Amino acid sequence: MSKKILIVLSALASFFLFIHLKELKERQLDVPIFEKYSYSKGTAEEIEKETLPESDLSDYCLRLINSDHSFTDEDLTMPLKPLAEGYEVAEVVVAPYESMEKAANKAGITLKIISAYRSVSYQEQVYQDNLSENLNQGSTKKEAQKLTEDYVAKPGTSEHHTGLALDVLDVTWLDSGNGLVGEFGETEAGKWLDEHCAEFGFIIRYPKDKEDITKIQYEPWHLRYIGKEHAQYMKTHGLVLEEYIELLENEQHEKKESETSKSTSKETTKKS
Numbered sequence: 001m002s003k004k005i006l007i008v009l010s011a012l013a014s015f016f017l018f019i020h021l022k023e024l025k026e027r028q029l030d031v032p033i034f035e036k037y038s039y040s041k042g043t044a045e046e047i048e049k050e051t052l053p054e055s056d057l058s059d060y061c062l063r064l065i066n067s068d069h070s071f072t073d074e075d076l077t078m079p080l081k082p083l084a085e086g087y088e089v090a091e092v093v094v095a096p097y098e099s100m101e102k103a104a105n106k107a108g109i110t111l112k113i114i115s116a117y118r119s120v121s122y123q124e125q126v127y128q129d130n131l132s133e134n135l136n137q138g139s140t141k142k143e144a145q146k147l148t149e150d151y152v153a154k155p156g157t158s159e160h161h162t163g164l165a166l167d168v169l170d171v172t173w174l175d176s177g178n179g180l181v182g183e184f185g186e187t188e189a190g191k192w193l194d195e196h197c198a199e200f201g202f203i204i205r206y207p208k209d210k211e212d213i214t215k216i217q218y219e220p221w222h223l224r225y226i227g228k229e230h231a232q233y234m235k236t237h238g239l240v241l242e243e244y245i246e247l248l249e250n251e252q253h254e255k256k257e258s259e260t261s262k263s264t265s266k267e268t269t270k271k272s
């Protein structure tokens with residue numbers, strides 16, 4: 001009888017010890033997570049303000065080009081420099097692209113440029129040629145325009161006019177007869193670019209899940225140079241250029257407002 005009680009007691013004791021240890025373990029796990037969140041994370045808004053890179057919205061590399069923000073040949077204020085195979089880019093893009101190319105090589109990927117700088121007048125010519133072709137094939141003017149704009153950016157709305165954009169694939173993909181299609185994003189090279197291009201200052205300008213904002217279908221090959229700090233920030237926070245520029249503009253607006261209110265309060269102090 002007493003043996004039975006002893007067994008029951010020791011079983012109970014080890015059960016409570018187990019629960020206690022488990023609790024301790026869980027608490028220990030909770031601590032670093034709690035600390036991590038309370039010290040370095042804060043609210044989403046706080047992080048953005050804390051770590052938003054220094055920026056000058058008139059910086060050529062931050063220029064936003066889309067159907068609402070156009071570009072003319074006169075806006076090309078940065079000199080162009082040659083890259084491999086006669087492609088030209090804005091001079092600031094040469095060194096970062098070459099570094100990225102080398103890093104890709106080390107990972108066993110041979111990048112291949114498909115398109116780089118295109119002038120607005122060249123785009124106009126491509127657009128008109130495509131439009132005439134569609135008209136010749138019997139489309140109405142409206143239909144022909146629609147067909148053309150499905151494949152050719154309207155002159156003045158392409159990032160390629162800036163010299164900051166490049167269309168890039170890799171040799172393996174090209175050699176198997178593929179081109180500029182979304183599936184490139186699933187290849188080793190497409191994944192490598194997505195993962196590493198920000199380290200060299202590039203962004204995948206038209207990602208899959210932001211088509212409603214960029215108004216451009218997913219283009220895993222279209223890289224836009226924006227600078228390392230900006231690119232890394234955008235990647236970390238999952239932003240597209242439209243969102244990022246808005247964030248920078250809001251921050252600048254807030255800074256101005258707080259400066260104005262500071263100077264106004266100083267003036268009030270002086271007067272009184």
Ligand SMILES: [Zn+2]
Pocket residue numbers: 115160165166167221222223
């Ligand atoms: Zn492109």
